Amino acid sequence: EAGVAQSPRYKIIEKRQSVAFWCNPISGHATLYWYQQILGQGPKLLIQFQNNGVVDDSQLPKDRFSAERLKGVDSTLKIQPAKLEDSAVYLCASRVPGQVNYLAFGSGTRLTVV
């Protein structure tokens, strides 16, 4: 079974520019998450989708971050305008259903804002 796909792998932008990340979860997985992982820290939830609806976006900086999952499959996360402190790895994950739910992660997008 194919894993969670993310692109691009790396992105370098200047502050105040905009950037978008793409994620395609494992086929059939209804719940999708975006996490921000700052160097040396654990993943921090940005937003959680159930199909194409938002379940939790309480920690998403909505003045600059937005995310969508229009058809309940792939998702995009956008930052506009970017700040230096947005430099991080952005991880997408989908929840593997079953007796014990767990998360399957993509390889992440490493964003550097200069």
Add this chain to the structure above:
Amino acid sequence: GDSVTQMEGPVTLSEEAFLTINCTYTATGYPSLFWYVQYPGEGLQLLLKATKADDKGSNKGFEATYRKETTSFHLEKGSVQVSDSAVYFCAAKSNTGNQFYFGTGTSLTVIP
């Protein structure tokens, strides 16, 4: 709210040494508990999991036992290898929803 606390690193061990990485959780009820591993430049991979008290998760020589009385889920391996060098994350999932909580990670370096 629910949270996970794990020992800070970095941890450096010689090959074949015994590994313990401590993890404790705060949650209502009985959360599911996980250890994830992250190799350089990659995403997190599930290492092992446990769902109820006294469950032992195991994989690739790693083990962790769900201790309800001490709210802990410490990761252990009897003999580490150089290839085990990575960052290890403890995580918990509430049994009342689909929120996952991660610790800050512990970096392990195994030297030959």
